[in-house]
Each structure stands twice: as C-alpha cells, then as structure tokens.
Amino acid sequence: MEEKIRTLLEQAKAELKSVANIQELADLKVKYLGKKSEFTALLKGLGELPVEQRPQMGNLVNAAKVEIEDLITDFENQMQAKELEEKLKKEKIDVTMPSNVQKIGSVHPITKIIDEVKDIFIGMGYKIADGPEIEKAEYNFDKLNTPKGHPARDLQDTFYITEDIVLRSQTSPVQARVMETEKPPIKIICPGTVYRSDSVDATHSPVFHQIEGLVIDKKVTMADLKGTLEMFAKKCLGENTKIRFRPHHFPFTEPSAEADVSCFVCGGKGCRVCKGEGWIELLGCGMVHPNVLRSCNIDPEEYSGFAFGFGVERIAMAKYGIDDMRLLFENDIRFLKQF
Ligand SMILES: [Zn+2]
Secondary structure, rough: OOHHHHHHHHHHHHHOOOOOHHHHHHHHHHHHHOOOOOHHHHHHHHHHOHHHHHHHHHHHHHHHHHHHHHHHHHHHHHHHHHHHHHHHHHHHOOOOOOOOOOOOOOOOHHHHHHHHHHHHHHHHOOOOOOOHHHHHEEHHHHHOOOOOOOOOHHHOOOEEOOOOOOEEEOOHHHHHHHHHHHOEEEEEEEEEEEOOOOOOOOOOOOOEEEEEEEEEEEOOOOHHHHHHHHHHOOOOOOOOOOEEEEEEOOOOOEEEEEEEEEEOOOOOOOOOOOOOOEEEEEEEEEHHHHHHHHHHOOOOOEEEEEEEEEEEHHHHHHHHHHHHHHOOOOHHHHHHHHO
8 A cells, every 4th residue: 555655646646746726636636635545545444454553554645745736836936926927927017118199288378368367366456256147137238327228238149047147248237246244345357257148159159268456445536447458458468568448338447447558469550460550459348337336235435446348268369379269268279279
C-alpha cells in the first residue's frame, strides 16, 4: 500500500507540472482529492488491513493528501497572480495617447454684458435687485404711471396671462417693488429678462434683456443722472466715450431723455456701426415721476430720484459688431465661441 501512495503522489506532481490553466487545475484537484479519487478509495480500504497497520497507513495517506493539496494551492496562487499581472498590463493607461479634450464653452455675450454692467455699478455703490418675470399688471403698469387705457398696455405689445398678470414688459416693476419695501436712499440696478409681443427680426425679439437703474435720495438731480451715465459709458465702452441727451417721453419719468453715446468704433466721425451718425442710441432715462414715487409711498416733496434703462442686446450688438439679434438666441456654438 505504501508503494501505491508513493506512486499516486509522484503521478500528481508530474501532472501538476503540465497544468495550463485554472480549469485544468480544478480537474486535477477533483481527480486526486475528490470523493471518487484514489486517495479516498485508499482511506476506505484501510478497514481491510490488519488493525495494527491501520494508523500508520492512515497517516501516510493523509500526509500525501495534504502534500498534494498544498502543491495545488501554491500553484493556484501563482496562476492568479500571473493572471492579475496580465490583466493590469492589458489595462495600463498609455499617457502618450491623444486624449479626448473636454470642450469648455464660453460665456454668452448677453451674460458677459450683464456681468460687466453689474461690476461697474457695484463699483459705484449700487445693489443688484431681482424680481418675478411673471408680474402683476399693477406693478408692470399702474405703479409706473401707466394707468388702464394707456397705449403701452395694449395687447399688441404685452403678453397677458390673465387680465391682471403679465409677462413683465420691462424690469421697472422691480424698481416699484424695491421702492415699496425699502426706505430711501435707494441705489439699485435690476438686470433681467423681459417679454414683448414683437415678431422676430434682425433687431426685435419677443424675449430680451434689460438693465434698469434707480436712485432715490434727497436732492437727486438731472446732473447726477448725467454724471452717472457718463461714468458708466466710459467704463463700459471706452474712456473717450461722450454722452448726449435728447428730450423724450416716458410715462414713469419727468423730464425724460434718451441718451446717445459717441460711436466707439469711429469716435464720432461716422461709420457703418453708427450708420454715419457718429452717435449710437444707448438708453432711456429721466427723473422719477412724482406719481410713481407717490404710488410707492415715497414723498416726492422730500425725495427725488432718477431712473434709466437699456436693452442688453443693443449694447452687445453695438459692442461686438453683431448685425442680427437672432444670432444671440440661436445657440450656434460657431457664433458663441467667438466671445
Ligand atoms: Zn461710428
């Protein structure tokens, strides 16, 4: 029997050397250590031996089994390590390969202008104010000296949600809301999206952006308005920019004016951008109408103020030489990545 054990052991060792993969190793394990293996048969056969030989033979069989088991385990570990190494080699990152560059967008020209204007006015001590885009007609019109029957309230100009609720046609309702809740001195700008019932063309869009400014304090005059706008124009459009006022009419300011800036392309000589005028229309402005102050619970005898407002698209188009407003809303990255 001893002979038989030794032969089996040698045979197992020899077969182990030719094992090529995990599956073959598993087969080998079953063959030598499984329930139907020859070792198991040997153990079962111990009962037929003389009693005094049984312990010794039992030990021999078990020792051989342990030896084979250890060899198989060692071999298995080696194989797994080798497999892992090969896997790592295959998955290694080649740092010399060209990478997939993430495309980083650019800031939209509208956002850029809004940010620039905000910075300029924050530098002059203004606060940024915000308000709802779906607004009560009361705030969009009534409180701004635009009572019922006023042509600006026409269905042709404004999107109505109900009779009393509109998509704000200007950012001025934010001014009314601030005047109602805050005590003067007030110094704010309100940037935001506004809506008007315009058809889309090169210079019109039913959705556009406005920035309005409002200052309310004691003894605020038209001179303060002009100085402020001059400062803004120089910072936004260049140090040599000049500003001029033309009389105009707005329901919420009195007196009212439209402000032009000297063309920042030709400096006033006349060119394509200013259509030969030398001036570019920039914004509407004026001294806040006493009726507006009153409807927002501010005493016009004690306080005065100025307001101004302009379209962000117009500034962006002038500043970047864009000749069609639709380009700003088409989201064509070939256009947008230029900014
Ligand atoms: Zn010009």
